[in-house]
Amino acid sequence: MSTAARDASKKNIFKSMKDIDLSSREISHECGVTMNDSVEARAIAEFMEENNPNVTVTYNPATIRIDGEGKLIFKMDEITEFLGREMTAEIFEVNTSTHYGRMVRIDDNTVILFGDMDEVMEYI
DSSP states (O other): OOHHHHHHHSOOOOOOGGGOOTTOOOOOOEEEEEEESSHHHHHHHHHHHHHOTTOEEEEOSSEEEEEEESEEEEEHHHHHHHHTSOOOHHHHHHHEEEEESEEEEOSSSEEEEESOTTGGGGGO
């Protein structure tokens, strides 16, 4: 990660291998999405960071990573209002390069990423 990107996010979610404890078999309930850096992705990241205290945003040179605990709820109408132009679930998915956790498109307005696989069972 570049120094400029780390300074922009004020956080570094990545750990050095020496800091990772592989002896624990605890299940993480984290989830997240990596988006290609764009006007839309920056607006989504800023909106999520402002409206969810459990979100961590990391700005990399070509991507933006949004991480959270439990679940991340992306409401297209709220992001549309914040962005100032239409955001649809399709545009959201085009900007997404990868994700972890279970992604479920609830309807045309809502995309949810689940970190807890038990919680997603109600949707599949």
